Amino acid sequence: MSDIFKSHLEKFIKIKEDDFQEIMQYFRTINVKKKENLMIEGDICRSHYFVLSGCLRKFFVNEKGNEQTTEFAIENWWLTDNLAYEHQLPTQFYIQAVEKSEILTITQDAQRELLEKFPQLERYFRFIYQRAFAAAKMRVKYLFSYSKEEFYHNLVENYPEFVQRIPQYLIASYLGFSPEYLSEIRARKKSQ
């Protein structure tokens, strides 16, 4: 499975096979079952997760006791609570497997040492954060621009595979409405 991570790194930087083998020493590979939690609210956020296969989601439990999903991560995406990870604070989020997944994990200490030992990875992580930041900014624009219903149609149009793959109640949790309301929207669309 480490081949997946290597091909991913090579999209951004050149890396020698010996270096790659050493880099992998900083990571641990774990297998998680569907619905298994990697992190729960109140935990110190110690790890950064890279999805080799499967899918993770990040959510928090809102005042009404509902799970509000804020992010998904499929193959080749990183996921953590970035603020809590950087400062090693308790997190307000959960990270849970949506599907059976294989995950690379690295601790914050290990990631810092890794970057000191292999400064060429600064470029890699600069790209990763740069793109993730740009995506997060567009999410904020969408939250202000679209109604929840428009947001759903936008998702179906631009990310059909994503909508196929993720269970409907989690799509609803990501969009911030109830599964019942999502069923209504879908029924309305079909009848159009």
Place this chain on the structure above:
Amino acid sequence: MSDIFKSHLEKFIKIKEDDFQEIMQYFRTINVKKKENLMIEGDICRSHYFVLSGCLRKFFVNEKGNEQTTEFAIENWWLTDNLAYEHQLPTQFYIQAVEKSEILTITQDAQRELLEKFPQLERYFRFIYQRAFAAAKMRVKYLFSYSKEEFYHNLVENYPEFVQRIPQYLIASYLGFSPEYLSEIRARKKSQ
């Protein structure tokens, strides 16, 4: 003014004076008046802006014709439309000076060359994007967690200087409600 940028860089990386002088060649310093636009909707997003003094904001014009502010940048912050900047696309945003400001600008080509010439700056930009990403993620959580009114009180409590400095109608534009509604909330708070 370049001393400001140097002190800022030195919070993240070590830099020799000769290198710094050469690095500055990649930037241009510009002075903008209050309300002057640095970028308007439809422009190819060519520049990344670093605030030496003053304040910028980024906004888009929504369907109702209102300006929805999505970000502010004060001293030592970067601002651009990151997605459009990376891919050199037309932007959907405006970037405008909130106050008379002094700004460092760099083009995407120049930033790429700069990073190739001075790879130690990868570390600096990795930190910048990492923190900006973490902040953007918290913004998304707040947008789901708080009512507009709670969001305002949160802002007053955690960023009192910011609320003092930014004109009220722009605070309203950032929170996504009308200046009239903001006046109501403030009146209600005073009478409590």
